[in-house]
Amino acid sequence: MSITSDLLRGHTDTIILRRLMHQDSYGYEINKYIQEKTNGEYELKEATLYSAFRRLEEIGWISSYWGDETTGARRRYYTVTSTGRKAYEQNMKDWEQAKYLIDALIKEGGE
Amino acid sequence: MSITSDLLRGHTDTIILRRLMHQDSYGYEINKYIQEKTNGEYELKEATLYSAFRRLEEIGWISSYWGDETTGARRRYYTVTSTGRKAYEQNMKDWEQAKYLIDALIKEGGE
DNA sequence: TGAATGTAACTAGAAAAACTAAGTACAACG
DNA sequence: CGTTGTACTTAGTTTTTCTAGTTACATTCA
Numbered sequence: 001m002s003i004t005s006d007l008l009r010g011h012t013d014t015i016i017l018r019r020l021m022h023q024d025s026y027g028y029e030i031n032k033y034i035q036e037k038t039n040g041e042y043e044l045k046e047a048t049l050y051s052a053f054r055r056l057e058e059i060g061w062i063s064s065y066w067g068d069e070t071t072g073a074r075r076r077y078y079t080v081t082s083t084g085r086k087a088y089e090q091n092m093k094d095w096e097q098a099k100y101l102i103d104a105l106i107k108e109g110g111e
Numbered sequence: 112m113s114i115t116s117d118l119l120r121g122h123t124d125t126i127i128l129r130r131l132m133h134q135d136s137y138g139y140e141i142n143k144y145i146q147e148k149t150n151g152e153y154e155l156k157e158a159t160l161y162s163a164f165r166r167l168e169e170i171g172w173i174s175s176y177w178g179d180e181t182t183g184a185r186r187r188y189y190t191v192t193s194t195g196r197k198a199y200e201q202n203m204k205d206w207e208q209a210k211y212l213i214d215a216l217i218k219e220g221g222e
Numbered sequence: 223t224g225a226a227t228g229t230a231a232c233t234a235g236a237a238a239a240a241c242t243a244a245g246t247a248c249a250a251c252g
Numbered sequence: 253c254g255t256t257g258t259a260c261t262t263a264g265t266t267t268t269t270c271t272a273g274t275t276a277c278a279t280t281c282a
Contacts, residue, residue, distance in 0.1 A: 005240065006121030006268085007209040012239080014217045028259050038212050048240050050261065055239090073248060073259040092217065098118040099210060101149050106125045106203065117239085120268070139230050159269050161232065166268090184230035184277055 008042060012052050013061070014095070015044075017088040020062060020080040027053065027076070053078060061087050119153060123163050124172070125206070126155075128199040131173060131191040138164065138187070164189060172198050 019030050027049050035043045044052075056062045061084030067075040080088070130141050138160050146154045155163075167173045172195035178186040191199070 007205060008213065009120050009239065009268090010117030011213050011217060018217045018219075026259080034216065037215055041208070042212055045241060046260080047242080047262085051239080071249075073257095075259065094118060095213070095217065097152070101153055102119065102122050102206070104148055105145065106122060106129045106206065108129075116269070120239090123268085137230075138232095156270060157231080158233080158271080162268080180230095182278075184228095186230065 005042075011095075012044065012048065013056060014088060014091040016049075016052055016056065016078075017061065017080055017084055017091070020078055021085065021088060024077045024079050026067070026078065056084070060084075116153075122206070123155060123159065124167060125199060125202040127160075127163055127167065127189075128172065128191055128195055128202070131189055132196065132199060135188045135190050137178070137189065167195070171195075 015034065016030060019025055019033060025033075027046070031044055031046065031049055053062070053064070057064060057078075060081055062078045062080050064076050064078045067077050069075055126145065127141060130136055130144060136144075138157070142155055142157065142160055164173065164175070168175060168189075171192060173189045173191050175187050175189045178188050180186055
């Protein structure tokens with residue numbers, strides 16, 4: 001992993017929500033997805049991912065069900081709830097604002 | 112504070128370094144600067160700021176000295192070291208990459 | 223005069239998120 | 253039948269930020 005996780009911290013929930021808005025999914029798949037999408041530059045540690053699932057389910061942004069795999073390892077699928085969808089939209093707005101603020105605070109120029 | 116600190120987390124050090132690259136400064140001033148620059152949208156809590164100073168001084172990115180105020184509250188000034196300068200440049204690169212990665216992971220479009 | 227406000231730094235202890243470092247279980251493949 | 257891949261889980265730790273204070277001096281103004 002080349003990019004420090006501190007920079008991605010705070011985005012874990014949004015990343016998960018986004019993926020679940022595309023389709024119901026499960027931990028292992030989401031993890032692989034992130035690695036592929038970022039060409040291995042970033043990966044969520046399993047423990048991080050699964051504890052995020054637990055947190056998000058507790059606050060009602062996602063819900064889960066066991067898949068009906070007849071073969072292979074069992075999978076716990078997650079769905080995003082309507083509350084979760086709203087949270088995603090809000091997080092996106094916050095992110096746009098954060099990008100702007102961070103740029104203002106860390107870039108050259110400006111007294 | 113309107114923006115969640117989780118999104119700014121990880122940028123505290125860079126914000127401080129940037130400010131010190133402009134001029135030697137001290138905690139209170141940096142705090143006020145951030146509030147003004149962001150129109151009150153964001154503020155570093157004092158404890159956060161001072162513990163960041165301690166951390167950065169420990170790893171040698173900044174160093175400090177007492178100001179020679181003859182009146183008013185004493186000030187501890189901080190300077191950025193050459194190591195700190197390099198760290199700032201690296202952090203900026205990481206941030207540019209992080210922006211790109213985060214956008215790729217949380218935005219619509221893309222399977 | 224003395225109460226409030228502003229400047230300035232500091233601390234102890236708690237919380238949250240992510241981490242390390244495991245373990246369990248099943249399937250496939252050579 | 254040993255290794256690799258899929259898939260989930262947990263215990264305990266680290267790091268950063270937070271809450272909630274304290275101390276100290278200066279100025280303002282009622």
